Amino acid sequence: MARVPSLRRRLLTILAVPLALAWIGSGALIYVLALHYANLNFDRSLVETARALERMAHSDAGSEALSPQVRILMESETDDPTWYSVRSLQHGVLAANRDLPLPATPPATGAAPRLESVTVDGQSLRMASLALHDAAADATIIISVAEGLRARRALAREILVGALPVVLLLIAIVLALVWVGVSRGLRLLDPLVEQLEQRRARDLAPLDQDKVPSEIRPLTQTIDALLQRLRTLLELQERFIADAAHQLRTPLAGLRLQAERALADPRPESVRAALAHVERLSAGAGRAAGQLLTLARTQAGEHPAFTRVDLAHLARDYVAERVPDALSQHIDLGYEGRHTGAVVQGDAVMLREALVNLVDNALNHAGEHGSVTVSVAQELRTVVVAVEDSGPGVAEQWWPRLGERFFRPPEAARVGSGLGLAIVLRIAERHGGTLGFAHGHNGRGLRAIVRLPAS
Numbered sequence: 001m002a003r004v005p006s007l008r009r010r011l012l013t014i015l016a017v018p019l020a021l022a023w024i025g026s027g028a029l030i031y032v033l034a035l036h037y038a039n040l041n042f043d044r045s046l047v048e049t050a051r052a053l054e055r056m057a058h059s060d061a062g063s064e065a066l067s068p069q070v071r072i073l074m075e076s077e078t079d080d081p082t083w084y085s086v087r088s089l090q091h092g093v094l095a096a097n098r099d100l101p102l103p104a105t106p107p108a109t110g111a112a113p114r115l116e117s118v119t120v121d122g123q124s125l126r127m128a129s130l131a132l133h134d135a136a137a138d139a140t141i142i143i144s145v146a147e148g149l150r151a152r153r154a155l156a157r158e159i160l161v162g163a164l165p166v167v168l169l170l171i172a173i174v175l176a177l178v179w180v181g182v183s184r185g186l187r188l189l190d191p192l193v194e195q196l197e198q199r200r201a202r203d204l205a206p207l208d209q210d211k212v213p214s215e216i217r218p219l220t221q222t223i224d225a226l227l228q229r230l231r232t233l234l235e236l237q238e239r240f241i242a243d244a245a246h247q248l249r250t251p252l253a254g255l256r257l258q259a260e261r262a263l264a265d266p267r268p269e270s271v272r273a274a275l276a277h278v279e280r281l282s283a284g285a286g287r288a289a290g291q292l293l294t295l296a297r298t299q300a301g302e303h304p305a306f307t308r309v310d311l312a313h314l315a316r317d318y319v320a321e322r323v324p325d326a327l328s329q330h331i332d333l334g335y336e337g338r339h340t341g342a343v344v345q346g347d348a349v350m351l352r353e354a355l356v357n358l359v360d361n362a363l364n365h366a367g368e369h370g371s372v373t374v375s376v377a378q379e380l381r382t383v384v385v386a387v388e389d390s391g392p393g394v395a396e397q398w399w400p401r402l403g404e405r406f407f408r409p410p411e412a413a414r415v416g417s418g419l420g421l422a423i424v425l426r427i428a429e430r431h432g433g434t435l436g437f438a439h440g441h442n443g444r445g446l447r448a449i450v451r452l453p454a455s
């Protein structure tokens, strides 16, 4: 089973490596600092020892050996023994418990002791040296005191061992604060949760973004966008239901009227007449229902899967299909333009539906012995599909309103459901195109023009 993602776990894993590195880094830093200060301290006492030796040496200057006092001072330390050497530059070593090297640069007589690091027999030592003048023997005496580094390192290590757990404790406190901080931080979301909880199902108003922490805004904005889409969808659905009810009420009332008429007058010819009405009305209702469904489909929220559609090919095929239909109405239906190659990105089923509606209109209005011409052309980056008929056309003032649902020019006969051009307009818009109108050939009839971006 997949683990539920957790902010806490995420944060802690993000922090784990840097904190571990910080722990190691601070350990190194503490050790370096501790060693530095240990060095300062030990160097100071080394200088003190050199000075003490200088004071005592003054009294025994020139003698072969140091006083027993000095010996005890120097040799009593067992942990990190202190080495010394007293040398006359003229007479050689006077006293020493180890063969210490001469300082790299001889110190000036009476100056402060000089400190340096030396290596003797492979052992690293710190050495303090000073020079004094022995007036009795007229000689320069160099006193050097040295000690190993073990004690300094031991001290630094001790400090390190004492400090590391403290740093570790601090890190643990940081992690605990992160743990608690996440819960406390997430409480900022409570108002949002409350806002959503208190909503009623149909309340799709945007969220109150003022109460939302800025980090969460992208999420709430996405939710808002979703709510907006739901609102549109719901409005469409409501409109569809209202439209459907409206569309069905009229033919249903008509059907009832015809049925009553037939029942009231059972003569065969009136029953026949009533049945003819019933047939016409139910066909109209059926068509209206079909048109409503098509309109609903073209308005559906999600984007249809577009493919390459060759409109020339599609239109030519469709015209061929409708020729018998046109012939039965004595209408000359023809196709003009290229045979293939006017390609758009689109939904072939929808585009065909648009063509069906335009050709239906044209055939309905062309009039007996009229003509209908479908043409497809490509103008630069636009594919133009036009359906023209030789009928009475539509007064120019109504063109802008053709495409509204249920709109019919006032003078028009009430034949269809009034949804065809609305469907065409929606389909054109979904394909990034437009629907326009013009007068037909010689100013007669209507020319409906769909422009679509070429692929």
Ligand SMILES: Nc1ncnc2c1ncn2[C@@H]1O[C@H](COP(=O)(O)OP(=O)(O)OP(=O)(O)O)[C@@H](O)[C@H]1O
Pocket (backbone or CB within 6 Å): 287, 291, 357, 360, 361, 362, 365, 389, 391, 392, 393, 394, 402, 403, 407, 408, 409, 412, 413, 415, 416, 417, 418, 419, 420, 421, 422, 445, 446
């Ligand atoms: N080629 C045309 N010539 C004259 N009038 C037209 C033409 N096309 C459309 N109209 C007018 O525009 C109106 C709206 O057309 P539309 O296609 O939207 O609806 P409809 O044809 O009445 O119904 P439906 O197509 O849904 O069955 C029509 O009723 C008709 O009056």
Ligand SMILES: [Mg+2]
Pocket (backbone or CB within 6 Å): 357, 360, 361, 416, 419, 420, 421
């Ligand atoms: Mg129509």
